[in-house]
Amino acid sequence: MANKNVSVWSSIPFWRRSAAWVTGFASILLVWLTFDSVGQITMGTDADIQKGVTKRVPAPTVINYKIGYKMSAKRGHEVPTIGEKELFFGKEWSPKEAAALLHLGKLTSQSKNCMDCHTLLGNGAYYAPDLTKAWIDPAWQNGGPLQGMTGKNTEEEAMAEFLQHPSQYSTHARMMPNLGITADEAKGLVAFLKHMSSIDTNGFPRNFSKTVETFKAGGSHAH
Amino acid sequence: MLFESFTDVVPSFFGWLNQGPMTLTIFLHTLIILPMFWIYHSEKKKLNK
Amino acid sequence: MLTSIKTNQFEGNKSKELAMMYFRVALILFGAQLLFGLIAAFQFIFPGFLFEVLDFSVARTVHINALVVWMLYAMIGSVYFLMPDETGVETVNIGLGKLAFWVLTAAVTVVVLVFLLIQVGSGTESSIWLINEGREYLEAPRWADIGIVVVVLIFYWNVFATFMKAKVKTGIMTVMVANLMALAGLYLAGMFFTDNISMDQYWWWWVIHLWVEATWEVFVGALAAYALIKLIGAKREIVEMWLWIEVLMLFGSGILGLGHHYFWIGTPEYWWEIGALFSALEPVPLVAMFVHVLYDWGKEQGAAHAKGEVGSVMKNGPAMAWIVLNAFGNFLGAGIWGFFHTLPQVNIYTHGTQFTAAHGHLAFFGAYATILVGMMYIGIQYAYGIKVMKATFKSKMGVFLIAFGVMGMTIALTIAGYEQVLIERAELGGGWNAFFTAQEMPWYIQAQLWRAIMGVVTFVGFIYLVWDMLTIGKAQASQLENAAVVA
Numbered sequence: 001m002a003n004k005n006v007s008v009w010s011s012i013p014f015w016r017r018s019a020a021w022v023t024g025f026a027s028i029l030l031v032w033l034t035f036d037s038v039g040q041i042t043m044g045t046d047a048d049i050q051k052g053v054t055k056r057v058p059a060p061t062v063i064n065y066k067i068g069y070k071m072s073a074k075r076g077h078e079v080p081t082i083g084e085k086e087l088f089f090g091k092e093w094s095p096k097e098a099a100a101l102l103h104l105g106k107l108t109s110q111s112k113n114c115m116d117c118h119t120l121l122g123n124g125a126y127y128a129p130d131l132t133k134a135w136i137d138p139a140w141q142n143g144g145p146l147q148g149m150t151g152k153n154t155e156e157e158a159m160a161e162f163l164q165h166p167s168q169y170s171t172h173a174r175m176m177p178n179l180g181i182t183a184d185e186a187k188g189l190v191a192f193l194k195h196m197s198s199i200d201t202n203g204f205p206r207n208f209s210k211t212v213e214t215f216k217a218g219g220s221h222a223h
Numbered sequence: 224m225l226f227e228s229f230t231d232v233v234p235s236f237f238g239w240l241n242q243g244p245m246t247l248t249i250f251l252h253t254l255i256i257l258p259m260f261w262i263y264h265s266e267k268k269k270l271n272k
Numbered sequence: 273m274l275t276s277i278k279t280n281q282f283e284g285n286k287s288k289e290l291a292m293m294y295f296r297v298a299l300i301l302f303g304a305q306l307l308f309g310l311i312a313a314f315q316f317i318f319p320g321f322l323f324e325v326l327d328f329s330v331a332r333t334v335h336i337n338a339l340v341v342w343m344l345y346a347m348i349g350s351v352y353f354l355m356p357d358e359t360g361v362e363t364v365n366i367g368l369g370k371l372a373f374w375v376l377t378a379a380v381t382v383v384v385l386v387f388l389l390i391q392v393g394s395g396t397e398s399s400i401w402l403i404n405e406g407r408e409y410l411e412a413p414r415w416a417d418i419g420i421v422v423v424v425l426i427f428y429w430n431v432f433a434t435f436m437k438a439k440v441k442t443g444i445m446t447v448m449v450a451n452l453m454a455l456a457g458l459y460l461a462g463m464f465f466t467d468n469i470s471m472d473q474y475w476w477w478w479v480i481h482l483w484v485e486a487t488w489e490v491f492v493g494a495l496a497a498y499a500l501i502k503l504i505g506a507k508r509e510i511v512e513m514w515l516w517i518e519v520l521m522l523f524g525s526g527i528l529g530l531g532h533h534y535f536w537i538g539t540p541e542y543w544w545e546i547g548a549l550f551s552a553l554e555p556v557p558l559v560a561m562f563v564h565v566l567y568d569w570g571k572e573q574g575a576a577h578a579k580g581e582v583g584s585v586m587k588n589g590p591a592m593a594w595i596v597l598n599a600f601g602n603f604l605g606a607g608i609w610g611f612f613h614t615l616p617q618v619n620i621y622t623h624g625t626q627f628t629a630a631h632g633h634l635a636f637f638g639a640y641a642t643i644l645v646g647m648m649y650i651g652i653q654y655a656y657g658i659k660v661m662k663a664t665f666k667s668k669m670g671v672f673l674i675a676f677g678v679m680g681m682t683i684a685l686t687i688a689g690y691e692q693v694l695i696e697r698a699e700l701g702g703g704w705n706a707f708f709t710a711q712e713m714p715w716y717i718q719a720q721l722w723r724a725i726m727g728v729v730t731f732v733g734f735i736y737l738v739w740d741m742l743t744i745g746k747a748q749a750s751q752l753e754n755a756a757v758v759a
């Protein structure tokens with residue numbers, strides 16, 4: 001006999017079992033998804049780059065190549081491109097050397113706490129520019145104001161110079177402080193930034209290349 | 224949609240399910256919700272006893 | 273409250289006494305959080321302020337770490353407080369609990385001093401072990417991480433063993449015990465180093481998101497359930513049924529809602545759909561929690577009136593005010609402000625702007641600060657043996673100015689975020705030049721100014737709050753005594 005006064009909807013055991021099921025199963029799905037995602041964001045190898053295999057996170061040796069950011073018709077947004085070879089701090093880095101340099105850069109980024117002023121991949125603090133694609137920012141390229149102010153004639157040397165003496169090269173009242181970054185650490189940081197710019201971020205930041213194009217066409221909207 | 228070439232970087236199970244409009248998320252929501260019907264009926268049986 | 277350790281009447285309940293120790297440190301750290309937030313906010317307006325002395329990154333690190341740590345203190349305190357009531361037995365090992373408290377407090381002090389005085393290290397592993405891990409919210413160096421794990425294990429063992437001794441296992445305690453294990457376990461996901469920034473951020477979000485949008489929310493659900501029973505005499509069966517529904521909805525949406533942080537960090541595109549549609553459901557339980565609190569309050573009040581009782585059913589005015597504010601703030605800050613930017617179509621523009629900061633402030637405040645302050649008031653009431661604690665002028669000023677200030681900051685930051693999204697992101701496509709162009713817009717600068725002003729308002733409210741907490745117990749306890757003498 002069904003009792004009119006007891007409804008499953010107000011029964012604690014029903015909700016308790018449902019809660020346990022939903023929580024448990026959502027957790028299992030997350031773990032499954034995590035295996036898939038972690039596989040996809042594991043760093044590629046030098047061989048991948050040479051064979052032109054696209055990896056979401058390329059090998060550290062990507063610092064030996066030109067990095068671009070181009071609209072992809074297939075993906076519907078901009079994706080990083082790995083172009084022809086270019087020297088990085090005047091040389092080509094072996095897989096071992098490149099990995100060591102990236103390691104130094106990542107460690108320095110944490111011990112100097114870049115993330116509590118800047119965003120990396122869009123996460124962090126909002127006091128200073130997002131660094132996800134800083135490497136391909138036209139301001140750092142040949143003829144750009146940031147490279148120009150350091151008096152260096154390659155992008156990597158200009159960035160490294162800035163990072164070692166940021167408060168000497170102020171462009172705005174809001175300055176980056178001197179964090180005691182050494183010449184080696186600065187090289188590592190630049191490698192870290194260049195590597196980060198080669199990560200496939202599904203089109204974030206959007207339209208970054210627009211600034212590049214307008215810049216190349218003789219000035220950006222910013223003025 | 225289903226037969227178009229794969230759009231993400233690497234094909235994967237979840238990537239394939241993601242090819243259609245909201246297919247992946249509807250699939251996952253359904254998987255989570257469906258067994259609750261069974262829980263409902265088994266609780267109802269218990270309550271009726 | 274700070275003086276209550278000597279004047280209180282703990283009736284020999286050591287667990288609640290331990291809870292008050294945690295509450296006291298939580299309140300001090302809350303004050304530190306606000307002070308360093310003000311420093312960081314002033315640096316937006318006067319960039320030269322403390323430049324190369326105490327830089328923005330240092331102020332911000334202390335601001336957000338004090339935030340997380342004071343909340344963890346208040347959460348541990350709340351568990352020690354409610355455990356004797358929920359289990360009916362005394363907490364098994366108070367001595368060890370006290371030891372853990374002192375170890376944690378010593379560790380926190382050292383970490384803060386290192387943040388302030390040493391600030392940064394060289395690019396070596398030892399900097400990450402000893403000085404700064406440099407990952408937002410998890411800046412504490414590795415040695416401290418390990419210390420925290422040990423302290424939390426002690427705490428958890430205390431909770432678990434007490435729970436096992438209890439004759440009746442209440443729903444609230446069952447949820448607490450299961451949830452705390454997940455909460456503590458998640459911390460481990462943040463304790464490793466990798467050269468791969470995508471991998472780094474992937475696991476970083478496991479800690480941050482699965483804390484604030486899953487385990488901490490469930491914790492708040494359990495706490496609110498306890499507080500409703502305690503404050504207005506809500507029926508346990510109803511409250512606990514709601515609690516299980518909340519757990520279902522919070523975990524059901526929040527666990528896979530994690531995907532809303534995997535849109536742009538290098539992870540596959542399928543997260544767009546998963547993140548969007550699971551996180552879009554996250555506000556649903558928050559609405560439910562809001563309705564639940566108001567419904568129970570109205571129902572108990574109605575029932576009391578029907579019985580011919582006059583006045584309010586509330587046994588603790590200030591605590592109830594903070595808990596109603598919680599129901600509202602959780603829904604508004606997490607639910608509404610979260611939903612604003614949770615779809616990838618929106619988030620591609622708002623990601624990492626002041627808009628995020630607007631949401632972060634209102635959500636953390638609305639969902640957590642409020643209810644934890646409410647628990648502190650419940651603690652004070654108990655410590656002084658007050659039957660019905662009434663809000664004073666100071667309690668009202670505290671709750672009003674803090675709520676008004678945080679809401680004001682949120683609105684200011686939302687406007688700043690809007691400018692930033694349109695100018696820096698939509699019009700100029702991001703980058704160094706785009707960033708500064710937006711930062712120098714007059715309306716953006718005005719918004720930053722208003723945020724600082726509203727921050728000061730918040731701080732004034734905080735002073736009222738502390739003043740109230742220091743005096744309310746003694747004043748109302750002595751009123752009770754006087755009334756007894758007169759009668």
Ligand code: HEM
Pocket residue numbers: 122123124408484485489532533551552554555602605606607609610611613614615619622623624625628631632633635636639640
């Ligand atoms: C009490 C609950 C919540 C708290 C305390 C909270 C707090 C935060 C904080 C502090 C951040 C910034 C993290 C950082 O520093 O990078 C954040 C980001 C975010 N939150 Fe929440 N949140 C809550 C609930 C929600 C809900 C319910 C939603 C969605 C409906 C949501 C959506 C988001 C999104 C999309 C971001 C990423 C913003 C970005 O891309 O920059 N949050 N949350």
Ligand code: HEM
Pocket residue numbers: 124125126127305306307309310311312313332335336339628629630632633636637641678723724726727728730731
């Ligand atoms: C005196 C009042 C306060 C002031 C002046 C203040 C100021 C600030 C500033 C300047 C930042 C850095 C934002 C950025 O990177 O651009 C910040 C971050 C943050 N604050 Fe506050 N704050 C105050 C109170 C609070 C309160 C009451 C809470 C929460 C209970 C809170 C939670 C946070 C969080 C979660 C972040 C990180 C946000 C994110 O990364 O998105 N703050 N605050």
Ligand SMILES: [Fe+2]
Pocket residue numbers: 481485529530532533
């Ligand atoms: Fe989240």
